[in-house]
Amino acid sequence: MDMRERLIESTRELLWERGYVGTSPRAIQERSGAGQGSMYHHFRGKPDLALAAITRSAEDLRARAEAELSGGGTPLERVVTYLRRERDALRGCPVGRLTQDPDVMADPALRRPVEETFSWLRGRLAGVLAQAQAGGELAAAPDPAATATALVAVLQGGYVLARAAADAEVYAQAIDGALGLLVPAAPPRSR
């Protein structure tokens, strides 16, 4: 991995673990092994490097979701696959986490990839839910856009509750609860 990549990947990790205000240029240099001169050769400063890191995390989230939501199976099966994908619940979401960073939220350039990612995800999931309704797999009544927003919220809030409890099982329970409402007849997840 070249130094530019190492700087981006180290910044992604630090933003995930410590947030923006907790991620100092010195910490980035220490984790990446880059000297101060190298960091400022590749990036204008911490906001510029953070933007590259946040953009990368947002692209990753989107690519994984798209792979599952456009993958095999019926529309409803793809929604369930997406929701039940094994996640590192106690680490939380590297993109959702940024919404708690006041410096990221206050900077339009840094907030943009966060906003676009969740806007895309809610819309993409709503589309697959609408397909599931059209195909008779789901009841026609609830608005797919609102349902999609609620389901993405369950994922993001599931991380919050799992971290509060220091127990990844709480995350799984939130997903189970949501699926129990979405598909009353769904089989329980295998344990």
Add this chain to the structure above:
Amino acid sequence: MDMRERLIESTRELLWERGYVGTSPRAIQERSGAGQGSMYHHFRGKPDLALAAITRSAEDLRARAEAELSGGGTPLERVVTYLRRERDALRGCPVGRLTQDPDVMADPALRRPVEETFSWLRGRLAGVLAQAQAGGELAAAPDPAATATALVAVLQGGYVLARAAADAEVYAQAIDGALGLLVPAAPPRSR
């Protein structure tokens, strides 16, 4: 308000806005108007003061939820009242927000009120959902504990999505989506 109270309230605000790592003793002194000597007269240091502030925020969250969940109306009506209570969606939850603070999560004393609050809330809501099932207001099928965890997750994740979009309406949409799944025949919220 005496100085001890002002220190606690100022710390609550700063933890909500900036998080633990972003809340310096100097910022607490500036916001509260306390001198350094006064702060260390009342509290042993930042962790001690943060514990008082977090405990207070946790007690507030619990008292408001309890008032709604034990208030008037049928069990289902009380759940809907709780979920639809007007919240400052873009500020987010002062307790849930702490789960993104690595220093709070790493300190068992600081994490305890966060853990206890959400554990209590999930259990309390599960109890009211079970009452709603027993009274025939809700279908008997989904497990009330999992449903309760999913609904609390929707609230917490709704804040994440509203902040990402800089739009409180996204929070309202997440609640609408959850209620649409919980009570397919529920009337839409008044606008």
